[in-house]
Amino acid sequence: MIESDEERGRDLSRLVVSRAGRLVATGDAREPYRVVGPGGEVVEPVSVFLRDLLASGKSESTLRSYSADLLRWWRFLDAVGVQWDRASRAEARDFSCWIQLTAKQRLQTSRPRAARLASRAAGSPNPVTGKPASGDGYAPSTVAHSETVLRRFYDFHRDCGTGPVLNPFPLDASRRRRGRPHAHHNPMDEWKPERTGRYRPTVPKRIPRAIPDDWFNRLFAALPSDRDRALVAFWVSTGARAAELLGMRQCDFRPGEQLISVIRKGTRAVQELPASADAFVWHRLYQQELLRMGVPRGRRQPAWWTLRRPYRPLSYHGAHRMFERASASLGADWTLHDLRHSAASRMERRGVASDATFRAWRGGGLAGAAALPEGLPGVRAGGWTRRGPGVPGSWLR
DSSP states (O other): OOOSHHHHOOOGGGOOOOOOSEEEEEEETTEEEEEEOTTSSBOHHHHHHHHHHHHTTOOHHHHHHHHHHHHHHHHHHHHHTOOGGGOOHHHHHHHHHHHHHBBOGGGSOSSOSSOOBOOOOOOOBOTTTOOBOOOSBOOHHHHHHHHHHHHHHHHHHHHHTSSOSSOSSOBOHHHHHTOSTTTTOOTTSOOOOOOOBTTOOOOOOOOOOOOOHHHHHHHHHTOOSHHHHHHHHHHHHHOOOHHHHHTOBGGGEETTTTEEEEEOTTTOOEEEEEOOHHHHHHHHHHHHHHHHHTOOOSTTSBSOBOSSSSOOBOOHHHHHHHHHHHHHTTTOOOOHHHHHHHHHHHHHHHTOSOHHHHHHHHTSOOTTTTSOOTTSTTOOTTOOOOOSTTOSOGGGO
8 A cells, every 4th residue: 555655656747956066176186076966065976986996996987977967967856856875665756756857067058947848759760870869868778777876876775784775776686686687597598688777777779870981081071189189089090999009109109010098988098009091190190299389298298189279188078079070061960989889890790800809809889789780880891992082991991
């Protein structure tokens, strides 16, 4: 028998969640981020959890992602008037419903007067790339990530004895009856996907988003500077992640062997990657430009800098905006991660490495890229043909 109003559920269509509180970057490696609650105080339970993640070797970007999810949860709890350690599965259920119904908070005012729900209408596909436009609501991957973060947060405080005994974000009951996931897996069978959380949504699978070769040539020609051409040439010929390439130093280039050194995401291991000769040519032209600009010199100095004064190391957001502008000039909406898919697609078509070594080289994060079917955009039996001088990827031909 349902007795409380909380168990009946709240009227989420009228629930107003303000953007009170903020995420603060401290610049301190010992505590990169702090979450400030709606009341203006530092949220200590989140700080303790982040310190535990930092001690386990998580990167600063991971801590920032976790902090953003926890800040969103704290804002919801402030709106419903529940303390974090008093939250029950009713609050977790309502939060999981709310985040799938509401519009993104960054699209709303800081203190909205009325609830704003997402349109939930599929965006029109881009005429060039065919990718649907992002809507005003949270993507299923964002909702799933938030559920995982909050479940880990409450698991941590439960084990420490500082949080509720029952996790508001439980595992799926049907999975718990089977015990440990994949406990009796037959090695001759494929791994079956299993939902881990009760309130975790289904994330649709996406096909690899390789940029077609003809469109890539147009995109490369639209880049305005030697720095941008060198960056894109290295991205598409090495398959490195955007942040990995942007974190390089000036001593990480070995043009004589056509190798670059990057620090891999997650493992933080230094790995050498082969790159095209054209990429090193564009990088040499960019080095001449750096001498004229007068940026700091030295083997330990960052490899990529902004083009305007005051000169600063190029950030991920700056590189993202650069590529976004070049893509928009062609009426497309490609992202930096699409270059990684394009590199994986070309290497798979070239037979650069076996499936096992290819997966180990790419470092994960490209689900489905190792089995690209012919006929997809950018995937054809004839392979890639160089069209004009200066197009990167010569070592793959």
